Amino acid sequence: MRDGAGAPALEVLSPGPLALLQDHGRPGYAHLGVTESGAADLGAFDAANRLVGNLPGALVVETLLGGWRMRALRTVRVAVAGASVSVLVSRDGRTVEHPVGCALTLEAGDELEFGAPPQELRSYLAVRDGIAAPLVLGSGSSDTLSGLGPPPLRAGDILKLASQSGPWPAADMIATWIGRVRAEIAVLPALLGPRDHLLSGEGLTALGSTTWTVSQDSNRVGVRLSGPPLEVVGDAGQLPSEGVVAGSVQLPPDGRPVLFLRDHPVTGGYPVVAVLTRAAQDAAAQLRPGDRVRLAPARR
Template sequence: MSAGIEVVRAGALTTVQDEGRFGHAHLGVGRAGALDAPSARLANRLAGNPVGAALLETTVTGCAVRPDRAVRAVVGGAPCRVTVDGRPVAWGAAVHVPAGAVLDAGPAAHGVRSYLAFAGGLEPQPVLGSRSADLLSGLGPDPLRDGDVLPLGPPRTGGPPATAAVPWPGVPAELVLPLLLGPRHTWFTADALRTLTTAAYRVSEQSNRIGLRTEGPALDRARQGELPSEGMVLGAVQIPPDGRPVVFLNDHPTTGGYPVVGVVPEPALAGAARVTPGTVVRFVRTAH
């Protein structure tokens, strides 16, 4: 009988994620995958897994699970209180969870998303080459509910030893996003482009895995009318009718009809997964 992990407390939004699914945008299927990829990869390495193994991504409130076999586990990403059967254990390092014990990752003390990796990785049925949940398309495993059981793979032999402490990415006090202008920046006035790259926006509470929404000055258009639907990429900064930028994240739609004023390069997007509502966001024009 294969090993499994029972969900004791699902939390506000906990999903299974890996590196994501690639090469299917022409079918209308986006990437999905862990929003904070550096934290997810580090959690997997400390658990002795390949960096792309499936793990849990929590949102703000954390989650609690019970494995039916002893397992090495790592809780990283957003700092939080971690316990095993009520006893405090290390955050950000490998810990031993006995069979039947409850591993509880509490609410995030800073940031938004924590990651729970388990030796052997989670093994729900893959869809188009990935085990990731895509909230927009509905592909992959559903968000976790209390009582769910997730298959757990066998631990990899010869994995790295447990590490007591490693440096984890911090939560930015201010999110600075490099911006490559285009392809539709000419749809906006010169004053609007100046505002975009000088104003202080803030992270909206309406942000999610689809996109980081902002609050701040609206951008005025130089050109009105509708844009035919066109392909969208990860990091695209779309300007909806309210004029306030939306930065597309992993679960973004593959097409859209609102103009894209610029694109944030992928390496800068991990910070967008970490910041809390109200955090200042600044767009800085870059040429590469």
């Protein structure tokens, strides 16, 4: 066992609105009705792990809208990626702010806190060696739809180290994360299909030309979009249930798209008219209610 593995490392002082343990998820179990789950923004998840030299897929903390506060119980190397929260470290009565996209060392007794992000939703805290948690079907991820995996973190929880680190990274900063600003209208590339033929010509045009607004009825399962309903042909609402994947752009009977995220159901009876690219799935996971978004569908 690597030095430090299994040792208490972090104490949760405040989880904020929602703090979950996440890794790459549990693929390969859709036939059992189990979705992949895992980190909602895989790009930010991978970036945080790279900054501390963890092996790909090491377990991290995914937080929502800031408010996260923790105390280091030993010297640890940590990194934060994702939403542009203020990363505040308090030591001996003095508080220093650090940027997102950098690695830093905490000493025993240091407190780390996330402020509220001005935009986007989710931030990822990685710790060198990864976080230990019981595995369910090979993953430590929390699945909010099925309830599989660890429950949401609570104040007083103690997080222990795993043994998931590799060589030390060559850099302790990812410049593209520092000062990152989202465009006024997020554009999400998608590939049309498999049921885009159920859209009328006007509906297909509107799919890519409409500026949608993110509904408050959104979570890790999916992002609901508000706007004028899309026009379909035939009886599109009476399809037999079929498999769906993360990134599916599903069209429920009200004609307004739903973008499935990582905790999506594995089947659905409404038509999937497009599928977001992987990068677009990450961007969709950072959309917050009221954000404006446009889909950019293209043929395969």
